[in-house]
Amino acid sequence: MSVKCRRWVLKSHFSGMPKREDLDLVEEELPPLKDGEFLCEALWLSMDPYFRPASAGLALGSTMMGAQVAKVTQSKSSKYAVGDLVVGPFGWRTHTNVPETGYESGDLSTYMAKLDPTLYKDRESTALGVLGMPGATAYCGFLNLCTPKEGETLVVNGAAGAVGSLVGQIAKIKGCNAVGFAGSDKKVEYLKSLGFDEALNYKTMGSLSESLKKACPKGIDLFYDNVGGEWFENVLAQMNTFGRVAVCGAISQYNATEQPKGHYVSQLILGHQLRVEGFLTARWLEEWPKAFKQMSDWISEGKLKYEETITVGFDNAFDAFLGLFSGANTGKAIVKI
Structure with a gap:
């Protein structure tokens, strides 16, 4: 037939x-x-x-x-x-x-x-x-590149999305403070329901630099970047020494017909002694089954939503x-x- x-x-x-x-x-x-x-x-x-x-x-x-x-x-x-x-x-x-x-x-x-x-x-x-490519992207990218330590502060943008929402929760499971940015008050409430320590609506918060300072008074140790653009230089400027940055996406630039002008960030990376690494999640395909099993267990335990x-x-x-x-x-x- x-x-x-x-x-x-x-x-x-x-x-x-x-x-x-x-x-x-x-x-x-x-x-x-x-x-x-x-x-x-x-x-x-x-x-x-x-x-x-x-x-x-x-x-x-x-x-x-x-x-x-x-x-x-x-x-x-x-x-x-x-x-x-x-x-x-x-x-x-x-x-x-x-x-x-x-x-x-x-x-x-x-x-x-x-x-x-x-x-x-x-x-x-x-x-x-959560038990597919976005879940593996969150789990492997965050744990392998950001190497979180208990008590450190994470900033994640696009935090209410498929990847960002998981990154913040995994950070909390690992004992970190999670600060997330999303594009509506409803999404901010969603992040708070997931256990984020701070959640802000980037469309209404005013100055990005000042908002980061208020949300992260002890500085930023870990940055999981889904957005790119002005976020990159603003967060890097407030990172603590030996901070780690996982560059996952740049959604703010995907539909741009002209690339925005930015500032050079090499001095920020050098001065703060940062480790900055971009990644495509396929590099960890062999780790995906382990990631899915662990996240499935966290879901069953009520630790991951x-x-x-x-x-x-x-x-x-x-x-x-x-x-x-x-x-x-x-x-x-x-x-x-």
Whole structure:
């Protein structure tokens, strides 16, 4: 029986804020399965800010990038059976013929894994969030690069997002003071409910420099940067000696048509003897299972909470994506097919 697939394809590369006309929604018939292939039907699509800069590398006409949780509905594979759940980089599409080999690698663009039913039972969407790439980004990036010590002070921006909200909570578990910045009063209240010591609305707080001083009277030891731009130099200026900085994202610049002018920060790094390191979370793929097991335990113990902003309907995927850049999501943004 033939299977029809609907998919979002890149019609033109984004310039400034993504526009609906940059993408097309098309329908096509998939070829029959070959030996060693299996058919996946999408259940959940991941929405992540990094799609915006990374999509510049996609050829026009390509399926829009992204991970999904999918169910195996047909199989000619000895490794994947009908009913299995997988997470894979199949993009914004409803159905995919997937080869059983060639996906397991150290590259997120080819990373696929079968979901452990004991870990994801009744919560398969978390494979795209707290127990997926964003969770690994928070856990591995923060612990490996910031190397937190009890009593230290962390600043995290984009703190109500999928990654930032977890970073702050992990900091608290490790005995640190967590200071988070988000874009609405509602999100500030959310951060306080997660146990952040201080939470501020960056849109209404006034001077960033003065707000940092008030929130962090003993200075800043750890900085987990999801935003970039003016945040970088302002926080570095108030960091304590031997502070550590994990550069995870730069969402404030993703849609800029011109790069903002900034100040040189080399003197700040030198004078404060800071360790500053950018990272892509795929470098720790081998640590992901350990991270997911630990965070699952923390969830069960009530030490770690997570939020999902769910958009229903494959046709609404673009709206969910666009919402990432207007602060529409709290926690992980996903689309339920």
